[in-house]
Amino acid sequence: MRWSKTLLCTLREDPKDAEIVSHKLMMRAGLLVKLEGGLYSYSPLGVRVLHKVENIVREEMDRAGASEVLFTALQPISLWEESGRAGIMGKSMFRLRDRNDDTMVLGPTHEEVATDYLRTLASSYRQLPVTVYQIQTKFRDEIRPRFGLMRCKEFVMKDAYSFDIDSDAADISYQKMYDAYLRIFRRCGLDAHPVEADTGAIGGNHSHEFMVLAPSGEDGILHCPSCRYAANQERAERRAPPCDWATPSAEPRARVATPGAHTVDEAAAALGIASDQVVKSLVYLADGKPVMVLLRGNADLCEPKLRRALGCSEVEMADPETTARVAGPFGSIGPIGVSIPVYADNALKEARDVAVGAGEEGFHVVHCNLMDDPDVKIARWEDLATVVAGDRCPRCGEPLELARGIEVGHVFKLGVKYTKTMGFSVLDAAGKSVTPVMGCYGIGVSRTVQAIAEQNNDKDGIVWPAAVSPFQVALLALDPKNPEVAAAVDALESALEKAGADVLVDDREERPGIKFKDADLIGCSVRVTIGARSLEKGGAEVRLRRTGETTLLPLDAVPARVAELLAAN
């Protein structure tokens, strides 16, 4: 492709809207054009990267035995009512009406459509296992789109769905996808790590996310340096920290004035004890019903854990009025004598001598024995605390480390959640009707593009891995009007393309400095420069973007050298 024949515009300065490095660089390199928040057009350059990632995904899905299909983006709401997700996905699903006034949705995901597709086609165990996948535009009315392609209202996703006759077979399908994901991200030049994850609105009982480590990532990841345990912070577990007050106090339970103390730290200071010895009591609304949560004073509640523990679909902190009504004023909440269900974090199991809010402004109760106090009714003990850096690994006990990650892929074991509710069954070998076991597997393709840029850049611009570089080679014609240069560029372009490389020829009438800067910014893996000067010295200059390593070669030796560099990068 000739630069002069396409509309490629680079930006000299960072756009004001962009916050993270990949977003800035993709905008500056002219890969994206913003239409609105969460909506971006791909330029001729950007769409090439997208297609390259798509093709890697396609090849690895095919290799793993999945079959490509294409579902519709537009779906009838009735499918979602059938699965029971119309409510759960409700707010993030774009809805519209057709001319018959029927409600349609723009698919945020395709579990329902996939299940419907299978139930219309499959009726025998002999047709299973089967895994279908598609690369589709998804629509989600995101609460907050951000960071360019990272979180968009419209984005490209690869989603796959496996159907198996039983759970053991489903595990095999899951593992195939898991392995394929590792290969896909490796081929994209990404360092992506599988971590145990929460299943969220998709549902199911087991899932892994594939995380690209980056400080700008939206998720916290706890990982253990000694045993390789890794989990999303929404789900990570820990061994309960040691407890220094596991023996009941000799003193009786007592009400103590703590005027003005509203936080755990203030209460601890007023009482002259460690903040961890003060129980943090929170009132939450679980699907609208108030519940109390107890944690150690220095722990934070992990809301997804609470949601899972309670089996509800939404939890939120209760408003001050509700809190005051069921448990006393903010800052003095406590579990003694409350009538709502109380859920306590496992780390409090040994607590025999702690302080709690008295349920009354300005008072706390000390020497409370949570386990045995007749006025404290713990409905259930659960793992509810957010795990933080330094907490002990649930597997091996070593301290965990915290990192940030970008979620580029997610694999789920769904069980029979959709197949059962949507009435998909097949006959097994004995002629008995069975409900197939399902898995689903997503890759955020457009997000992956940006994650690659986030992980592969330097002060001059993006450094695309060769497999996804918009063009593998940027061929700079430093003086396109010089006939010798033009002839050499033409010849080399053909030779490179014949050798299987794709080439962007910068034939603009610009000064050399501009071409070098733009080439660095766009980040094609290999740069080949031809100018009067290089011809005088005997050929063309070949430079690897990632290292800056440069060699001057005779023109006919260039294609082989380029191929060598591309293969190694």
Added chain:
RNA sequence: CGGAGUGUAGCGCAGACUGGUAGCGCGUUUGGUUCGGGACCAAAAGGUCAAGAGUUCAAAUCUCUUCACUCCGACCA
């Protein structure tokens, strides 16, 4: 939805407190000199100052309302 911030030329910004005919840099166009790491000189084009209402002789500037975008939280590939 809650909290914070920003809207002025294609892009990045100043001007606002103290109201008085719209500025700078980059980019764009034309001419010239340059030409291997974002050149220089000269000339030019380009703006209902986010929108609406109000105050005023006069509003980018003061007041109110609305909208959009960005950031922090809940949602997720």
